[in-house]
Amino acid sequence: MTRPLVEVRDLKMHFPIHAGLLRRQIGAVRAVDGVSFDIREGETLGLVGESGCGKSTCGRAVLRLYDITDGEIVIDGKAIGHEDQNSLRHVRPTMQMVFQDPQASLNPRMTVARIISEPLDEHTKMSGAEKRARVLELMDKVGLNPTFASRYPHEFSGGQRQRIGIARALALNPKFIVCDEPIAALDVSIQAQVVNLLEELQDELGLTYLFISHDLSMVRHIADRVAVMYLGKIAELAPRDDLYAQPLHPYTQALLSAVPEPDPAQSDNQGERIVLRGDVPSPANPPDGCNFCTRCPAVMDVCRRIDPDFREVTPGRYVACHLYDPEHGGTAPEQTGGANPGTAQARTGTYPSTQQGGNP
C-alpha cells in the first residue's frame, strides 16, 4: 500500500452568518463539518454529493484557499492546516486546482501564454525564453495548438479553455490536483475528451486527483475510491467497485438508484428507485443526530439523537451510519465483491464505461 499523499483529519469549514444592526455573528453555515479522508499517491478520490453539500468548499479548503475553522491537512508530509497564507506560498506548487467554469477561471484580459506562465512567474526564476518553451510544451501536452499562445480566452471553446486551465495547473509539476467539477460546464462529447486527458496526464505524470463531481457515472469511470458527501459530512467512503456494487449508506443507495440507466429495458433494478422525501436541511441549522435522519428511509430512533461515527465497517470501507454500528443494533455488512478493497484498483477501459447493472 502506498503512503497517503494527502491526509485530511476532521476538516471543518464554517462560514459565519452576521445579522442585525451590529452585524453580530448569529450562527455559521457548516459547509464542511468534520471531514476525514486520505488520498494515496497516484490515486483518484472521487468526491460526490448533491448541490450545496460542501464538495467544492471541501476541495478549496484542502488547498487552503480558505482559512479553515478546524482540523488538519497534511499534504506531502507538510501540515498546512494552520499555516498563514504567506508561508503557504512555498507549498502551493505541489498542489493545484482545476476549476469548474473554464470561462470564469481565466482572466479575460490575459493571453493564453500569460495565463499559463503565471505560476512560472510566481515560483520560478526562469528566463523569458525558458518560460516560453515551457508554456509551449504544456500547451502541446494538453492538446492545444501552440500557435494559439497569443490569443485570449474568449476566442476558445469551452473544452479548449478547460485545457488552458489544466495546463496552468500542470505548469509547476504539482503532485496533487483538486479537480473541482472540471467537466460540469462542458457538453458530453467534450467531457469525455477532458476526462481522458486528465487520465492520460495522471498516468504520464503520476498525479493524484481529488475529483469533485456530481456526475456519478463519470466518477465511476475515473475514480479509484469514492467519497459520498451529504450536508458537510462524508456519508460513505469506499473503493469504487464496492461502492457501486453494494452501497451501504442509505443516502448512497438513494443516490445510486437515481443514476439514469442507458438502457432501461435491460436494467434489473426497475421500480427499485429510492425517492427521498423532503429537502436537504440548511447547513446553517443541521438536524440533531445524523445529518441524514430527516430524509433517511431506514431511520431509527438513535439516528435522531446521536451523530453516527465515521467508522471502518469492512477493510477499506467507511460508513457513518448507525445501521452498521453493532452498538446501536446495527449489523456489520457481509463482505462481498472486492476481495482486497483496500488497494487502489487499476482502471480499465475508456469513457464511456458501460454499466453492469448490479445495484442493491
Next chain:
Amino acid sequence: MTDPVVSSGNDPQTVTASHQMGPEAVAVPAARSQWRDVWDQFRTHKGALIGAFVFLGICLFVAIGPWFWPLDPTETNMRARNEGMSWAHPMGTDRLGRDTFARVMAGGRISMAVGLVAMLLSLFLGTLIGVLAGYFKRLDGPLMRLTDMFLALPILPLLLVLVVLFREPLSAAFGIETGIFVLMVTAIGITSWMQTARIVRGDVLALKEREFILAARSIGTPPRRIITRHMLPNVLSPIMVSATLGIATAIITESTLSFLGLGFPPDFPTWGRLLFDAVSFLQSYPMRAVWPGLMISLVVLSINYVGDGLRDALDPRIRGR
C-alpha cells in the same frame, strides 16, 4: 522574482502597457504586437480618431501657439477695446483691449494642465482607495466611511479654507504661479476622487469572487500582484470613464474657483476666468464667452471620445470584432 507588472497603479495606460508586454515575447508564429492590435481597433472607431485629432490639435495650439503669436495675453491696449473678430485679433479683444486669441492660448495651457494633473491625482487616489477597500475586507469599512465623509463635506467652503490656509506658504515656496497651480491641482484632486473610489470598489468586490482570482490565489500569487495583474486591467473600463469625466469636472471646478477669486490671480488667464469675465458682457459681446466655452467643450468632448475608443481598443473581447 521577475514581474513585469509593477506599475504605479494610477494610470490605466501604464497598467495595460505592462500587462500587454508578455505576449510579444511568447507567441510562436509571427507575433503581432499587442499595441498594433490596440491601434487597429482604435482606428476603426471614427469618433475616437477624430477626438484624438482634435485633442492633439488643441494641445499643440495651446502648447506652441503662443510662440508664434506676437501679441502678449496680458498686454492692454486701450485703443482696441471690445473689438470684434479681425485679422489682427482673430477672436476679438476684451474690455481692456487684450487679445482674446492670445488669452485663450495662454489660458488653455493652465486649464488643460490643471485638468489633466488634477484628473490623474483624483484617479490615483480613487483607484487606490477603491482597490484597497474592495480587496481588503478590513479596510473596507474605514475607507468607505472616509469616502462618505468626503462626499458629505461641502466642497466650496472646504476649498475656501484650503486656499486661505495654503495659498501664501505655497506661493512663497514655489513662486506664485506654480504655488497656485499645486494648490489648485491638490484641492481639486482630493475633493473629486470619491466617485472613482466607489465605482472601483464595487467592481473589485465583484471581481474578487470570480474564479480566476481564486485561481491566482491557488497559484500563490500574493495580493499585491493579484491587484496589479488581475484587478487593475479588469477595472480599466470604469477608470477610463472616470478619467474622461474627471478632466471635464476638473476644468470646470478650476473655472469656478477662479470665478470666486480663489484660483489664479486675475491677471492669469484661464479658460474658466475668460468665460466668467465674459459673462457680464454676454448681451453686448457674446463671442467673448463663446470662444473659451467652445474650447472647454471641445476638449471635454474629444477626451470623451478618445476614452471611449481606448476602452474598446484595450478590451480584448471587443477587439477584432
